[in-house]
Amino acid sequence: MRICVEIRAMNASSPETSGSAAQSAGTATLPSGALAAPPSVQGAGGGSSFGNVSATFSPLYQQIKSLLMQSLEQGEWKPGDMIPSEVELAARFKVSQGTVRKAIDELAAEQLLMRRQGKGTFVSTHHEPRAQFRFLRLVPDDSERNYTENRILDCKRVRAPGEISRQLDLKCGEIVVQIRRLLSFAGVPTVLDEIWLPGALFRGLTAERLAEYKGPMYGLFESEFGTRMIRASEKIRALAADAASAPVLDVPVGTPLLSVERVAWTYGDRPVEVRRGLYVTAQHHYHNELV
Amino acid sequence: MRICVEIRAMNASSPETSGSAAQSAGTATLPSGALAAPPSVQGAGGGSSFGNVSATFSPLYQQIKSLLMQSLEQGEWKPGDMIPSEVELAARFKVSQGTVRKAIDELAAEQLLMRRQGKGTFVSTHHEPRAQFRFLRLVPDDSERNYTENRILDCKRVRAPGEISRQLDLKCGEIVVQIRRLLSFAGVPTVLDEIWLPGALFRGLTAERLAEYKGPMYGLFESEFGTRMIRASEKIRALAADAASAPVLDVPVGTPLLSVERVAWTYGDRPVEVRRGLYVTAQHHYHNELV
DNA sequence: TAGTGGTCTAGACCACGTG
DNA sequence: ACGTGGTCTAGACCACTAT
Secondary structure: OOOOOOOOOOOOOOOOOOOOOOOOOOOOOOOOOOOOOOOOOOOOOOOOOOOOOOOOOOOHHHHHHHHHHHHHHOOOOOOOOEEOOHHHHHHHHOOOHHHHHHHHHHHHHOOOEEEEOOOEEEEOOOOOHHHOOOOOOEEEOOOOOOOOEEEEEEEEEEEOOHHHHHHOOOOOOOEEEEEEEEEEEOOEEEEEEEEEEEOOOOOOOOHHHHHHOOOOHHHHHHHHHOOOOOEEEEEEEEEEOOOOHHHHHOOOOOOEEEEEEEEEEEHHHEEEEEEEEEEOOOOEEEEEEEO | OOOOOOOOOOOOOOOOOOOOOOOOOOOOOOOOOOOOOOOOOOOOOOOOOOOOOOOOOOOHHHHHHHHHHHHHHOOOOOOOOEEOOHHHHHHHHOOOHHHHHHHHHHHHHOOOEEEEOOOEEEEOOOOOHHHOOOOOOEEEOOOOOOOOEEEEEEEEEEEOOHHHHHHOOOOOOOEEEEEEEEEEEOOEEEEEEEEEEEOOOOOOOOHHHHHHOOOOHHHHHHHHHOOOOOEEEEEEEEEEOOOOHHHHHOOOOOOEEEEEEEEEEEHHHEEEEEEEEEEOOOOEEEEEEEO
16 A cells, blocks of 8 residues: 655745756655655644745655654664665655755664665664674673673563553553572673563564574564664662572672663654663673763 | 964865856865864865865864863853854854754754754753753652752862872872762751762852752852863762661661762863762652663 | 745765775 | 765754744
């Protein structure tokens, strides 16, 4: 099904330089076929030289950004893929390259795209080494960050506890995948995670699948389940190790631990993961940059 | 003393549109007087249509950014001030408005400047309400963030301990101001901070001065001591309250606390504060957004 | 109405990576 | 040599704010 996409709420006209015959861009309207995707363009119409409606104004580049985001979400370009060049996209959307550029700039700032000069613009992926520690802010006090030993303790499907279903926007009692896993650094148990994922999105996710997978967990989610984590929020507290966690982390009961509660979102601001971690901070710390 | 500033390592030429007589920008060289400030421009020279030296290439807008940063650092525009308009700056630096814009964009992203449509571009300040909680990431679990009770426990000048002098890039044994203060939320002691500042930069800083000052501490530093914190880095751990901190925070010895060690920088990547905080996270949490 | 930042265009050239 | 993103320019118009 192809739907006519109406971009361009209002628009600047072309430069009328002294004596030069620059072709007019005027108030064009993207005719169709630019994208086989449902439209999501807001903004009232308006001419280039008369009535302008200032309510619900959305810049062109924001509309382009939305369209690009849709293409990403719908998998027109997969993680790791190169997307069309700026010139191509400009032609597709019937806007200038500069406008496409500004849309891509924002998507790159949000880490959804990666620009590489001379090569192209690529869809980000959790598989590239750079992304390895994008969400794990725990770093060793002295050494470099190195690879991790990941032990899956548990993986089962359960009815979502109230708090979890609320955070995942699920109906009460819906099925979630519940994972427990232990991360060790240089043989030292350091991170005990408990993870909840919407069952509907992660059919076929088992402890075996998790255990045999080499690489970051978000990479697995992205490649095998088509769910890409693009943003997260964490709440951090200090907590004493209890009888359940202490033996797993190999610390005495009562040891102060970092409690890190994360919610992760995918496209469209949909929460798709709740993760509660307990971090041993004897040889590590949670790093944060304030700007 | 006025020094000739050599901007513009290499440069694009003007558009030679069909038949139009656009004036050439060519390979201009900022003659002088653009700014009464020491130059800091790197980048080798080069013509517009021959040999280009690719080593140490620095885009024009980065050079403009550096010059703007110098003006900020040297106080040509004070916190809260409006800086000259983009058009004015473009004229001053003999570049296009777009180039100035890109420089300002980056400075705004780094929170050094704030753009306000229709009004102008302003130097950020720690006094504006927005900046109040820019560096304090501890937020109440339930309620909104509200004002704070700030009690100065101590303020003295001491020889910097080894670790502190190292972090502040001071010579061993140099004098630092050491402050201890307690933050309470709704009457509940919550944050116990220990702060070290280079003594040379904070002459005249006393407990009285700190106590009587209403408003954020970084605001005081900015207004009264001309030192503006623009960036910080934190290391977070879980720690048990000890005999010294427990009574002040009104918690039992052994209570798990968040330990937050901050280093803050001013212009030129110079560290000017070390701060060690102990946070009670019974009713609060440290909030962090991952992107 | 004037001035500011914000958007958009069109075109030129540069730096980078690959053939 | 070619294609990609990156820089730079010049100019027009829009949105917002203050007067």
